[in-house]
Amino acid sequence: MATILVTGGTGTLGHALVDRLLRDGHDVRSLSRRPHTGTARPQLRSYAVDLRDGTGLADAVAGVDAVVHCATAPTGGDEEAAERLVEAARRAGIRHLVYISIVGVDRIPLGYYRTKLAVERLIEESGVGWTVLRTTQFHHLVLRIVKALAKSPVLPVPAGVRIQPVDVGEVADRLAELALGAPAGRVPDMGGPEALEFRDLARLTLAAGGRHRLLLPLPLPGASMAALRRGANLAPDHADGRRTYAEFLAERVAR
Numbered sequence: 589m590a591t592i593l594v595t596g597g598t599g600t601l602g603h604a605l606v607d608r609l610l611r612d613g614h615d616v617r618s619l620s621r622r623p624h625t626g627t628a629r630p631q632l633r634s635y636a637v638d639l640r641d642g643t644g645l646a647d648a649v650a651g652v653d654a655v656v657h658c659a660t661a662p663t664g665g666d667e668e669a670a671e672r673l674v675e676a677a678r679r680a681g682i683r684h685l686v687y688i689s690i691v692g693v694d695r696i697p698l699g700y701y702r703t704k705l706a707v708e709r710l711i712e713e714s715g716v717g718w719t720v721l722r723t724t725q726f727h728h729l730v731l732r733i734v735k736a737l738a739k740s741p742v743l744p745v746p747a748g749v750r751i752q753p754v755d756v757g758e759v760a761d762r763l764a765e766l767a768l769g770a771p772a773g774r775v776p777d778m779g780g781p782e783a784l785e786f787r788d789l790a791r792l793t794l795a796a797g798g799r800h801r802l803l804l805p806l807p808l809p810g811a812s813m814a815a816l817r818r819g820a821n822l823a824p825d826h827a828d829g830r831r832t833y834a835e836f837l838a839e840r841v842a843r
Contacts (some may be wrong), residue, residue, distance in 0.1 A: 590608060591653050591657060593654070595639065595657045598631065614768075618635065635647070649679075655685050674710060686766050692822075696820050720779075726753065726755075738794065742803075746808050748817040764790040779826050780832070
């Protein structure tokens with residue numbers, strides 16, 4: 589069995605990946621600014637490390653077979669964090685660093701996407717064996733966006749934008765597979781099973797929650813929105829996910 593370090597181990601994806609690796613019997617280290625919570629498990633070690641500071645990082649990477657880098661902060665600091673992680677990985681002699689990125693980071697000029705692309709390049713040039721997986725947006729992100737927009741009686745929807753949401757558990761399965769394999773470079777993208785207009789995703793979300801809102805299509809300006817309307821965020825040739833957004837919502841309602 590392998591020893592795998594998951595950065596961002598308490599986040600939506602990181603938590604799912606930690607659980608998947610533990611189920612398969614691996615020794616797992618969860619690194620996050622906050623300790624991993626829940627039932628204590630002998631194969632799980634939690635490290636409270638802020639990658640922007642790096643204190644305690646050397647202990648976390650010591651003796652690790654592979655690192656899966658899921659930690660991210662949309663407010664900034666990802667490049668600095670990646671630099672610290674790469675340096676620690678080099679010093680520890682880690683053979684494999686896996687990074688989760690986003691479909692379209694090289695085609696959509698959002699600041700957060702530019703940062704993700706910069707981290708990809710930093711890892712590629714690190715001298716550490718690497719694998720990069722880009723995926724489309726998670727079901728959880730779509731739900732969070734729609735819920736935030738639904739606070740108003742009128743819910744604005746970007747006209748002409750499609751989303752291809754993917755299940756976070758399925759992404760975790762793929763990352764586990766990649767982490768246990770040899771460094772593979774940039775692997776094929778991974779997308780959800782269907783690409784839907786944002787307005788249709790909003791309707792599904794509202795119906796699942798028993799809520800009613802007036803949907804207002806907005807033709808939003810800007811280069812990023814134009815790229816989204818062109819489908820730069822989609823992976824039509826890699827609709828590898830199986831769980832649809834409607835199924836995701838139905839399971840949440842059932843719980």
